[in-house]
Amino acid sequence: MSVFDTVQRVVGNRLSLILIGAMLLVLPLLMTSSFQMRLAVVVWVYAMAAIGLNLLMGFAGQVSLGHAGFFGIGAYSVALGPSQLGLSPALSLPAGIAFCGLLALLLGRPILKLKGHYLAVATLGLGMLIFMILSNEVELTGGPDGMRVPRVVIMGWKVKGTETWYWITGIALLISVWLALNLINSPTGLALRAIHDSEVAASVLGVDVARYKLIVFVISACFASAAGGLLALYNGHITPGVSDFLVSVQLVTMVVLGGMGSVGGSLVGAALIIILPQFLTVMHEYEHAFLGLIMILTMVFMRSGIVPSISKAIRSRRHDSNS
Amino acid sequence: MKKVVKLAALGAALTIAGGVQAADPVRIGAVVSQTGPAAFLGEPAAITLKHYVEKLNEDGGLLGRPVELVLYDDASDANTARTYATRLVEDDEVSAVIGTSTTGATLAMISVFEDAEVPLVSLAAGIQIIEPVNPYVFKTPHTDRMVCERVMIEFSERSFDQVALMTGTGGVGKSVRKECTEQAEKRGIEIIADETFNPKDVDMSPQLTKIKNTPGVDAVFVGGFGQPLAVVSRNYKQLGIEIPQYHSHGSASKVYVEMSDGGAENARVTAPLLVIADQLSEDNPLRPRAVEYTKAFRDLTGEDVSTFGGYAYDALLLISDAIKRADSDDPQDVRDALEATKDLPGVTGMFNMSAEDHLGIDHSSLYMVTVKDSEWVLE
Incomplete structure (x- = not known):
């Protein structure tokens, strides 16, 4: 049984990578306009951030209501790097991710000592603080009007156009998925799942709970800042809105809707939250009510999220037909 | 997927x-x-x-x-x-x-x-x-630059050389403060007091007292958005400040006048056309559409x-x-x-x-x- 599970997990991981890769290749053939391609880019970017948050929420069982703050730091780093430090935008992105990781490392230590609602409130405060800094430091960030992000130039080639960004963000998503799956199946991943089930039990078994929580917090912050940086580079202009509290809530919704602890789920969750409003423009007055209804129905009938629920249903049917 | x-x-x-x-x-x-x-x-x-x-x-x-x-x-x-x-x-x-x-x-x-x-x-x-x-x-x-231009022109005309700024910390207030500082400099008007207020402040007396106690202020210019503008005018009246009071277009609404408890009386406001459409002369080409x-x-x-x-x-x-x-x-x-x-x-x-x-x-x-x-x- 356990051997079968491990085999399935390894194959399953490869399978989800191959599936996502195939989807990336096939989607452009189905798209008729660069508007649809833009939606895909936005989905890939938010999915990256959601996958990072899922590592924290779905595997380590720690909630964060301030992830948009990290998203915002990534976004502003690609704008501030060139304007303040004279870095090239392409270099600013990794620099921003590193800065964000460092910040998460410093702040994570005290914050992660908190549990449950207290942790939620602390991360919420962190996110809001970052939002306030971005909107109030007018001299540095341009305030509520935001600031321009210079285009990436690689050896004289200007990176622009939605199609180019489709491939860049698509590959970034693929790398994120690969990293996340590797982490989940590493000893660290096992330790995280132990923490998720019971912190006491995990520490009795010799898992350094505080250290692993911090590691995953830093990793998920890096995912969010990478996503934010890519979105800023693609859009060419950013406003403090990228780090708004509602974006944090959106990210949490993506994770929960798609399925906690499911990497593919985060992608599905992001796709739903980004694409659905585009279909609901015809009934604008009821848009929010409709979105809410979908969420309620999902939570009632698919309690563990869309992807885990569906795959469980498929598995149990297969099990039935076997026996 | x-x-x-x-x-x-x-x-x-x-x-x-x-x-x-x-x-x-x-x-x-x-x-x-x-x-x-x-x-x-x-x-x-x-x-x-x-x-x-x-x-x-x-x-x-x-x-x-x-x-x-x-x-x-x-x-x-x-x-x-x-x-x-x-x-x-x-x-x-x-x-x-x-x-x-x-x-x-x-x-x-x-x-x-x-x-x-x-x-x-x-x-x-x-x-x-x-x-x-x-x-x-x-x-x-x-x-906002045009608003500041308009006000600073009037300051020049009335030879108000030393003025005080009182602006909000929100987006509009920040922009007004920046533009008005530039326009004032351009026209040789000196800003001798520069106070700010937060969008949710309910009392501006400390800032206004400071302005009141600054000698030589010819006029006060208030810029920002929403409720605090009325609070400024209310406190202005309560403190009995006699200096002419000027407001940016953010104050050009009936709500501001009503909420100021009479403090808006005699205030000069930079108003867009729509606010005073019915007061334009009959032959003004801008009148028909606005009315x-x-x-x-x-x-x-x-x-x-x-x-x-x-x-x-x-x-x-x-x-x-x-x-x-x-x-x-x-x-x-x-x-x-x-x-x-x-x-x-x-x-x-x-x-x-x-x-x-x-x-x-x-x-x-x-x-x-x-x-x-x-x-x-x-x-």
Whole structure:
């Protein structure tokens, strides 16, 4: 049984990578306009951030209501790097991710000592603080009007156009998925799942709970800042809105809707939250009510999220037909 | 993942169907912030656009074809605004776009219109939108710089050489403070007190006491947005300050006067045209549209006319006028005609566009009014 599970997990991981890769290749053939391609880019970017948050929420069982703050730091780093430090935008992105990781490392230590609602409130405060800094430091960030992000130039080639960004963000998503799956199946991943089930039990078994929580917090912050940086580079202009509290809530919704602890789920969750409003423009007055209804129905009938629920249903049917 | 594919395919099918169905009407796009923190800007704009597109169609549409308004709500978010901008030019294939309500989101949208070569008429105040001039980007609201110019001109005329600034820490207040400091410097007016207030402050006495105790202040200029402006005037009266009180356009609303408990009496306010439309002389070319819009807006909403709705009125007016003159709804022709707009009376001012000026109105479209017995008096 356990051997079968491990085999399935390894194959399953490869399978989800191959599936996502195939989807990336096939989607452009189905798209008729660069508007649809833009939606895909936005989905890939938010999915990256959601996958990072899922590592924290779905595997380590720690909630964060301030992830948009990290998203915002990534976004502003690609704008501030060139304007303040004279870095090239392409270099600013990794620099921003590193800065964000460092910040998460410093702040994570005290914050992660908190549990449950207290942790939620602390991360919420962190996110809001970052939002306030971005909107109030007018001299540095341009305030509520935001600031321009210079285009990436690689050896004289200007990176622009939605199609180019489709491939860049698509590959970034693929790398994120690969990293996340590797982490989940590493000893660290096992330790995280132990923490998720019971912190006491995990520490009795010799898992350094505080250290692993911090590691995953830093990793998920890096995912969010990478996503934010890519979105800023693609859009060419950013406003403090990228780090708004509602974006944090959106990210949490993506994770929960798609399925906690499911990497593919985060992608599905992001796709739903980004694409659905585009279909609901015809009934604008009821848009929010409709979105809410979908969420309620999902939570009632698919309690563990869309992807885990569906795959469980498929598995149990297969099990039935076997026996 | 399959869901994504299905959704995308469905999206493709829908847009193809949409494209065939709507080959006939003249299509005008709009992105406004109907929800979110900027809803106070976007809601009157949406009401105005819907009403006047309906009216255009009652009068026979444009170029003998019906007009279709494709309106999206960006929820006050720059990224969403950019997505809808892409949708408007790529999928809806509109001739021109109106929007959006905030400066940041407009700036995020601009490159979409530049690449697609479709004209955009923004409803946001920021001067960065039209400076430097982008061939495809226009806007209708006057800038904070024009407000400051107007006030500083009056300060020069009355030889107020030493003034105090009292500005909010919100977006509008910050912009007013920056522009007015520059304009004051330009005219040799010295700012000898510079105080700020937060958007939720309920008492401004400390700041005002400081200004009161600064010797030689000739006038106080108050800039910002919303409720705190009334608080300033209320405290002004309570402290018995005699120095002339000037306000930016943020105070040009009846709510400000009512909430100030009489503190607004004798205050000079930089008011947009709509506020004093009924006081303009009968032969003023700006009068008819402004009076008609004031009445129409009250009939529609039961509320006093909104300057923010007026910006949308003017954007639609500019675009429909340009389509008529160009005798075409091709985006490039509409852009050229927009730039050639001459002597078009709108409800914000008289529009005169040129290749160098994509706003087309100047500070003469702002009126200095005095509050007398809780009413606006143009003098």
